[in-house]
Amino acid sequence: MTSLPSSQPVPESRSASDPPALGGTGPAASGSIAPVALPPSPPASPSEAARRAPAAPLPAAPVPAAEVAGARTWDGSEAPVRPKKAVPEGLWMRCPACGETLFRKAVEQALWVCPKCEHHMRISAATRVEQLADPRTFEPINATVAPMDPLEFVDVKPYRDRIRAAQQATGQNDGVQTGTAFIKGRKVVLACLDFTFMGGSMGSVIGEKLTRAIELASEGDLPLIIVSCSGGARMQESGFSLMQMAKTSAALARFDDQGGLYISVLADPTTGGVTASFAMLGDVILAEPGALIGFAGPRVIAQTIRQELPEGFQTAEFLLKAGFIDRIVPRRELRSELGRIIDYAGK
């Protein structure tokens, strides 16, 4: 696989055997993650309905293992990622949620939001940066920081190989981009997690780069924006990953002591150790519509309680109602919303 072009929705199956766009059978469900049991309650909204539509069968070809590993939550749950059809290359594409045939260019111009059902497609960190930052203002920091393999972790495949495969597929060293940027003319520190890199799972690199970003925001008294999109902590770094939760949270405590503004943006999906650390510590927490946000994966919970999960469980809308996020913001309004909050905070 070559590097992803920067403006792309996240292809959810990158198996070489994927059929071409609109080829009839359609690309399969998320190639990286096993489908998660969905709540069987009746659909609440068009997008909910779409989501519960039976997903295309999984590809017979082995899925890219680089992602199988990382896309998991730290707590043993299956990665809480809903099965969706991939977005294929080509002039036309299909909405992974409602299945509508769409003109690719138009979807890109709509920031990878389905014009028909408003489904917010997953996007890479590069695309996210491009969407949020004023043109050509993003200056990456610590881009060369790369993962090690402290435990020489080997499951069915060595962690080293998974890292290499993910690096080749994404052109990134690990699953986060950090840097300074301007958003609607306001200077900020911006960090975007990248779900395309081992499910955005947090190991030492994400923990360290985020901590440095927080420290940079402290030093420069700049607003901090972190866009989360992750399955949780990275198992292959075990305790090292776990401690990144402590590290980022401790760094945010200092930033908070200094009166810094931290806006946390939650994109689909935000789960596990990422939710249980920096993602939930924003002074203001925004979420994209329909995003899956939670701690344990829905399947683990369903197994534990042995009953149906409530309708819309662990969606952004669910969290808003439960009082854990401030606002749900559609992607096209995110830039102006961030600018507005920064102004109110006087930063």
Place this chain on the structure above:
Amino acid sequence: MSTLTSYTLDFEQPVVEIERQIEALRSRGDAAAYAREIGELESTRDRLLAKTYAALSAWQTVKVARHPHRPQSADYMRLMCRDLCELHGDRRFGDDQAIVTALARIGSTKVMLVGHRKGRSTPEKLACNFGCAHPEGYRKALHKMKLAEKFGLPIVTLVDTPGAYPGVGSEQRGVAEAIAVNLREMSRLRTPIVCVIIGEGGSGGALGIGIGDRVAMLEHSWYSVISPEGCAAILWKEANDQTNSIAAKALALTAADNLRNGLIDEVVSEPAGGAHRNPQAMADALGGWIVETLRELRRFKPETLVRRRFDKIRRIGSLSEGAHS
């Protein structure tokens, strides 16, 4: 040295055989005549026990950490503390039984004790959700820890959980937020914090009361980002004894591993054959270690303490600064 425990781990079977023989001799009317034999058997057993426990695999360690007779926080409260004054409730939602908070004295040292509670009997276990705390448990812990900060009491946390509770109510009431807030707040509490993983250190649920100036693990406890079963189920697609065992090793979850990796500060030795064979000796050793550690920490001014705590956490990570191709 204690006698037989009613629950036997597979790798302890040879030890149990010897203990049976000792018991058989002791129960005879003329036991006095066999004093020498009994003595020999006992030393054989002790040697075997020491040898077995010195060479536990990671997965065996997990089994010891989950031994039904392993001392729990309730036992340490009984065996290690006096003048216990339990404080209930998070002032927001309820009083989670999976986390206990109490004012207590260890020796002459006054502390705020915070610990996971697993329960021993079935009704207790159910009431405590087997040590899996809900958000209100973490919020209760933080509420009491802030109280401790206010009155300059040191905090002692006893970590023993498979993980935070995965349930609807737990998510609805924001377990992730509760843990996240504890991580942030514990990193800046202006009072000494000592944390001990006494049994299971199951990921975020453990870390949620596990940020401290000194973090120790008991010799046969485990601490990791995920349970071996959870890891095996995901990465090996199946959790069975074999994959669990491989996963346990890969996760580097033992006390020795975590110490070597710089993720904890100390390992507290257990009595020969594990804490479950001699809870009183374990409690004495742990109490001694806590008192000594708090004495050391008392030397630091609160701001120094907080700065050192931060620096310790800040250093954790394994990465390279170089560019990749």
